[in-house]
Amino acid sequence: xxxxxxxxxxxxxxxxxxxxxxxxxxxxxxxxxxxxxxxxxxxxxxxxxxxxxxxxxxxxxxxxxxxxxxxxxxxxxxxxxxxxxxxxxxxxxxxxx
Amino acid sequence: xxxxxxxxxxxxxxxxxxxxxxxxxxxxxxxxxxxxxxxxxxxxxxxxxxxxxxxxxxxxxxxxxxxxxxxxxxxxxxxxxxxxxxxxxxxxxxxxxxxxxxxxxxxxxxxxxxxxxxxxxxxxxxxxxxxxxxxxxxxxxxxxxxxxxxxxxxxxxxxxxxxxxxxxxxxxxxxxxxxxxxxxxxxxxxxxxxxxxxxxxxxxxxxxxxxxxxxxxxxxxxxxxxxxxxxxxxxxxxxxxxxxxxxxxxxxxxxxxxxxxxxxxxxxxxxxxxxxxxxxxxxxxxxxxxxxxxxxxxxxxxxxxxxxxxxxxxxxxxxxxxxxxxxxxxxxxxxxxxxxxxxxxxxxxxxxxxxxxxxxxxxxxxxxxxxxxxxxxxxxxxxxxxxxxxxxxxxxxxxxxxxxxxxxxxxxxxxxxxxxxxxxxxxxxxxxxxxxxxxxxxxxxxxxxxxxxxxxxxxxxxxxxxxxxxxxxxxxxxxxxxxxxxxxxxx
Numbered sequence: 001x002x003x004x005x006x007x008x009x010x011x012x013x014x015x016x017x018x019x020x021x022x023x024x025x026x027x028x029x030x031x032x033x034x035x036x037x038x039x040x041x042x043x044x045x046x047x048x049x050x051x052x053x054x055x056x057x058x059x060x061x062x063x064x065x066x067x068x069x070x071x072x073x074x075x076x077x078x079x080x081x082x083x084x085x086x087x088x089x090x091x092x093x094x095x096x097x
Numbered sequence: 098x099x100x101x102x103x104x105x106x107x108x109x110x111x112x113x114x115x116x117x118x119x120x121x122x123x124x125x126x127x128x129x130x131x132x133x134x135x136x137x138x139x140x141x142x143x144x145x146x147x148x149x150x151x152x153x154x155x156x157x158x159x160x161x162x163x164x165x166x167x168x169x170x171x172x173x174x175x176x177x178x179x180x181x182x183x184x185x186x187x188x189x190x191x192x193x194x195x196x197x198x199x200x201x202x203x204x205x206x207x208x209x210x211x212x213x214x215x216x217x218x219x220x221x222x223x224x225x226x227x228x229x230x231x232x233x234x235x236x237x238x239x240x241x242x243x244x245x246x247x248x249x250x251x252x253x254x255x256x257x258x259x260x261x262x263x264x265x266x267x268x269x270x271x272x273x274x275x276x277x278x279x280x281x282x283x284x285x286x287x288x289x290x291x292x293x294x295x296x297x298x299x300x301x302x303x304x305x306x307x308x309x310x311x312x313x314x315x316x317x318x319x320x321x322x323x324x325x326x327x328x329x330x331x332x333x334x335x336x337x338x339x340x341x342x343x344x345x346x347x348x349x350x351x352x353x354x355x356x357x358x359x360x361x362x363x364x365x366x367x368x369x370x371x372x373x374x375x376x377x378x379x380x381x382x383x384x385x386x387x388x389x390x391x392x393x394x395x396x397x398x399x400x401x402x403x404x405x406x407x408x409x410x411x412x413x414x415x416x417x418x419x420x421x422x423x424x425x426x427x428x429x430x431x432x433x434x435x436x437x438x439x440x441x442x443x444x445x446x447x448x449x450x451x452x453x454x455x456x457x458x459x460x461x462x463x464x465x466x467x468x469x470x471x472x473x474x475x476x477x478x479x480x481x482x483x484x485x486x487x488x489x490x491x492x493x494x495x496x497x498x499x500x501x502x503x504x505x506x507x508x509x510x511x512x513x514x515x516x517x518x519x520x521x522x523x524x525x526x527x528x529x530x531x532x533x534x535x536x537x538x539x540x541x542x543x544x545x546x547x548x549x550x551x552x553x554x555x556x557x558x559x560x561x562x563x564x565x566x567x568x569x570x571x572x573x574x575x576x577x578x579x580x581x582x583x584x585x586x587x588x
Contacts, residue, residue, distance in 0.1 A: 015380055017184055054177060054385040060393040066156035068120040068128035071140030078136055087135040088238070088252035091186040 004033045104314040105349075107342045108322075109271035109307060111334075113284050115263045115294045116233065116302035117160045123232050123261035124151030124194065124389075131300055135254035143259045145190030151388050157230060157261040160293035161201050162394060162402050164263050165228045167287050167409055170205030172399055176392040178230075181381045186253050187234040195264075197383040200229035201392065207287070208411050209279045210429060218425060223280050224268030233260040257301075263293075269308070269319070274338030278331040281305050286410045290435045298329045305334055310355070311345045320345070320355065325369055327361040337362040341369055413438055421451040430459045436473040437463070443480035449487050457483065461501065465508050477511030486514035498571055499523050527574040532565075533581050535573070539564045540585060550586055558582070 009029045013020045020028065071077075083090040122129055125142035142149045162172055179197040205225040212218040235258035239248035265284060271277050285296035285303050296303040305328060310320035325341060328334045345355050360369040408416075410432045417428035432438045437458065444454045462483070466476060486507065489495045495503075495518055503517050518524050526532060539561060540547050550557040561582055565573050 015182075015382065055387065055390065057390070059390045061153075061158075062390050063153045063155035063158060064126075066119045066121050066154050067126060068130075069126040070137070071127060073141060074137060074139050077139055077141070077144050077146075085252055087137070088254060089136065089186075091251050091253055093248060093250055094186060094237075094239075 004029055004036060008032075105311050105342075105346045106313075106315060107272055107309060107311050107338070107345075108269045108319055109273075109277050109309045109338060110269040111265075111267045111271065111277060111280060112306045112308070113265045113267075113281060114233075114304045114306075115164070115265065115284070115288050115296070117157055117164075117261040117263055118292070118294050118302075119154055119156045119160065119261055121154055122259035123154050123157050123230065124259060127259065129260045130256075131302075133256060135252075135256060138256045139258070143189065143255055151194065151386075153389060153392070154261065158201075158392065159402060160261075160291075161228065161230045161263050162399065163291050163406060164265075164288060164293050165202030165205070166399075166403055167291055167406060168202075168205045168207055168225050168228065168265065168284075170202035170225060170228055172202050172394055173199060174393060175199065176201045176394075178386045178389040179383045180386050181383055183379070183381060185234075186251060187237050187258070189235065189255055189258055193232060193234065194386055194389070195231035195383075196229035199391075200227045201394075202228045207280070207283055209276065209283050210411075210414065210425075211276055211279050212429065213275050221270075221276060221279075223270045223276070226266040226268050228263055228265050231262050231264055233257050233262050274335040274342070277307060277338045278335035281334055282331045283410065286433065290407055290410055298331075301329075304329075307334065307338060307341075309338060309341050309345075311342060311349070320349075321357050323355065323357065323369075324359045325362055326359060326372070327363075329364075333362055333364060336367060337369055340367065344369070407435070410435075410438075417451075417455075421445070423451060423455050427455045427459055430463075431455060434473075437466075440473040440480055444484050444487075447481055447484035449484045450491070453487055453491070454483070457487065461504055462508065465505075476508060478507045479511060482507065482511060482513065489514055489518065493525060493527060493574060493576075494518070495523060495525055496571065496575070499525070523572065525574050526569055526572050527577055529577060529581060532573055532578055533585075535565060535568055536561070536578070536581055536585055539568065547586070558586075561586075 006025050006029050009020070009025050009032065012018075013025075013028075078084050078087065078089065081089050116129075117123075119129060121127060122138075122143065125140055127138040127140045127143050130138060142151055165172055176196065177199045178194050180192040181195045181197070182192045184191050203226065205228075206222050207225065209221050209223055210218060211221055235253055235255040238252040238254070240250050240252055267280060271280055281303075285294075285298075288294040288303070289296050294302055298304070307325040307328070308322050309325065310322040312318065312320045323341060323345070325337050328337050341360070348355055359372045361372045362369055413432040414425075414428045417423045417431060418425055423431070430437075431441050441454060441458050444458070445451050462476075462478075465471070466473060486500055486504070490497055490500050494515075499518070500514075503514060503521070503523065506517065507514060543561075543564070546557050546560060550561075558579075562575070562578060565578055565582070
């Protein structure tokens with residue numbers, strides 16, 4: 001099993017937009033390493049002849065009819081946001097893509 | 098060396114996002130209506146609130162499968178949805194529900210007719226890699242500046258967020274800007290024929306991104322590819338490709354390198370400019386969406402949907418030119434919009450000659466429909482009535498000139514051409530006795546011309562016919578008139 005490095009933690013944190021301090025990086029590296037080691041026990045099972053599963057429940061094609069409705073919560077959702085302007089949600093300046 | 102340089106060729110692939118014309122969004126009941134007040138069509142699923150459950154819209158599935166079948170794609174027996182993670186304010190959940198490694202359809206192709214002024218028209222088969230379903234993002238308005246750079250904050254409208262998209266990815270089979278434009282317009286035409294999308298590029302219901310690189314000859318490895326966005330017409334697609342091909346060849350020939358990046362087409366300046374460089378692939382961390390079950394299309398369901406497909410534009414083009422004998426050009430014009438092709442089909446179903454029907458429809462009728470922004474389904478002149486008018490010309494009851502005279506009224510009010518001709522007294526005079534009487538009158542009042550004709554000035558035939566047409570308001574049957582005139586003049 002590959003070992004989790006502080007670089008991995010920094011990368012994951014940046015992808016998840018988490019602002020970690022230096023001390024936290026070491027702590028999380030250690031914790032993540034332990035979690036992965038625990039889960040790695042699953043790798044001891046022989047899965048050679050078992051097809052991949054993405055879900056535990058065998059349900060397919062759950063669909064609904066194409067009917068449009070106005071949500072009674074549309075105004076409430078706007079009120080819930082930290083900032084709005086007229087009928088728009090307002091977000092801080094976007095720095096880059 | 099110079100010879101090698103002349104062999105530069107472009108390698109182009111298109112990613113087309115087609116908004117599917119359903120009433121509600123892909124995973125919730127919120128409406129897809131365009132142009133309403135911001136954030137009118139939002140609900141907890143659109144906003145990605147915790148505890149909400151997306152449920153697939155059955156019509157989206159039907160439209161996606163039909164679109165895929167029309168593009169000759171193989172429909173997957175098993176397909177699933179994945180989460181594509183990235184942070185941007187137009188994406189309320191911080192992930193987009195899309196399809197990654199098990200799209201609904203793969204491996205297809207379309208045939209495109211590449212026509213350009215001054216060049217030979219040719220057919221080209223363009224491969225299609227895949228079609229997958231996904232949700233659209235919202236729209237941003239950058240405040241404090243007309244651009245992102247310099248803005249103080251942004252405003253977000255999620256009316257579009259969650260609208261169903263079919264993303265169609267072509268193979269890198271396209272070689273010129275013209276081919277790219279023809280490919281995109283054929284995709285739009287097919288979607289409109291299927292009535293699964295309105296394909297409106299201005300409103301963004303059809304959006305194309307271009308991937309383009311150049312290489313020295315067909316066997317050379319692919320060059321560094323550049324993505325171009327922001328083209329909102331087919332001509333912009335063509336021009337952006339042509340500009341980019343020149344820019345890339347010029348860079349290589351002056352020993353500069355091409356960087357892998359996204360560029361925007363600037364319509365006002367007619368050039369592409371760098372937007373952001375893409376160093377390595379983005380890390381979207383796709384994983385199967387646990388909220389949505391897999392999709393399995395049974396053979397019965399697939400064949401039922403296949404049986405509902407209309408005749409497609411390329412099939413119509415072949416039928417018109419090969420079976421009906423129309424020119425390639427007429428076949429192309431008639432099939433551009435399904436409503437026009439349907440109108441034409443309805444006229445020839447009455448037994449009208451296809452070439453004559455095509456001339457009237459692509460000529461006077463198309464001019465009227467286009468200049469008045471009408472739809473063929475709604476013009477008062479019904480196909481059966483156009484057929485009746487053409488029949489009047491062919492049976493010699495009216496001349497083509499008279500037909501052109503009555504057509505504007507027929508187009509505006511519809512009705513029977515026969516009745517209109519009678520009402521206005523425009524029927525052709527084909528009674529030999531009546532024509533003879535008028536001819537004798539003309540000969541009598543023009544003795545000098547008759548003398549000259551008999552002395553050999555045969556050109557005067559035209560003069561007599563002209564007099565006859567003047568006397569009858571153009572209603573005399575020309576064939577009969579010439580015959581009688583010749584008889585009288587040679588006696």
